[in-house]
Every structure is written in C-alpha cells, then in structure tokens.
Amino acid sequence: DTAVSQTPKYLVTQMGNDKSIKCEQNLGHDTMYWYKQDSKKFLKIMFSYNNKELIINETVPNRFSPKSPDKAHLNLHINSLELGDSAVYFCASSQQDRLGEQYFGPGTRLTVT
C-alpha cells in the first residue's frame, strides 16, 4: 500500500498556465506538507496543513495555493506558472506531535517551458 501518493509524477507545461498537483496519504496523519526541491537538491518547506488549517506559509508567492478537502488530502494549485517554478515538489505527512518523522511522496517533477 502506498503511504503518500502524488499525481502526476511528471508535469510539463508552458509559462502562464495554471496547474494542480494532488497528494493523498493513507497513514491517518493529521499534518501534511508541501516541499520544493530545486536543482541543487535543497529542500524548502512551502506549506504545512494541520487538521485543514494552514500552519506555515513560508515566503512563497501567492500564486501557490494549498487546498485540503479533508485530512487525507493536500493539493497544490499553482497559477500563472513561471520558469523559476520548475522543480520537484514533494508532499509529506506526519503526526503533529511527531513533526520530525515525515513520510514523503515520490515527488512531482514540474517543468515550465
């Protein structure tokens, strides 16, 4: 059984388009995250959702908006895509009292042309 799943795995799109990445976890965790990993492999947290409430919003452009329909899902919507948005995006989940034990999805490689 896949613990944290993301779709799609690859996403190629043009500048200016709007796209979404979906994430689902079946671990029963109460906190979910989105990370961006750039070409140098640096992992940067973008958002954290706990029980459908946004906990962290790092210095991320407001073109990025997380949407959580329920505790098991945290989708990432991106408006007006830019070249600099090209990266691998990872979804992760954990229990709120065990923030350091995060389970990551397989990643979505976004390429903006």
Added chain:
Amino acid sequence: QQQVKQSPQSLIVQKGGISIINCAYENTAFDYFPWYQQFPGKGPALLIAIRPDVSEKKEGRFTISFNKSAKQFSLHIMDSQPGDSATYFCAASKSGRNNDMRFGAGTRLTVKP
C-alpha cells in the same frame, strides 16, 4: 537564513569505509534531529533520528553522534556499501503547533565498489 548547516556537499568513499556527514544547528529550541536518505527519483525517507537527551544512537551500520553543547550532530555509516549511495539530509525540528522541520543542504554520497 539557513538554520541547519550540513557538510560536506559531496563525499566519495570506498566500499567498506566509513562515511561521515556533519551538521550544525543554531536554534536551541530544536528537539528532534532526524536524518533522511534520498535515492534518485524518490522522495526522502527517514533513516535514523535522535533526541538531544542522548549523545549517540546506533541502528545497524548507521550511527548518530550528538553534541548538545556544540550544537552539532553527525551521521556515521560504517562499512559503507555501494547501495548506500544517495543524498543524505540532516534536519532539525521542534515540537508544538506552528513549528516545522528545517533541512540541511544535503550531502551526495558515492560509495565506490
């Protein structure tokens, strides 16, 4: 600012050797220090973790050494194997609501046969 500093950026070790990756943190409120392992094309996976009340934790060939006074911790991989070749991230987190985990910049380990 980068709250967790990791070195070296890359490391090449011969099979059977010891791999050592070092990290330093700034915020004394951090109370959980995990290491994540990431293979190409995969998401990071929790490898081993330590809390600041112990100075060392060992799991198989992997050992974390922790120096609270120096605010440093390190990962030692004994008898390194080619299958250990991956990118390793140290991280630090603090408990409680509105908190998150901060990652080091990563170390690309190559174990040569």
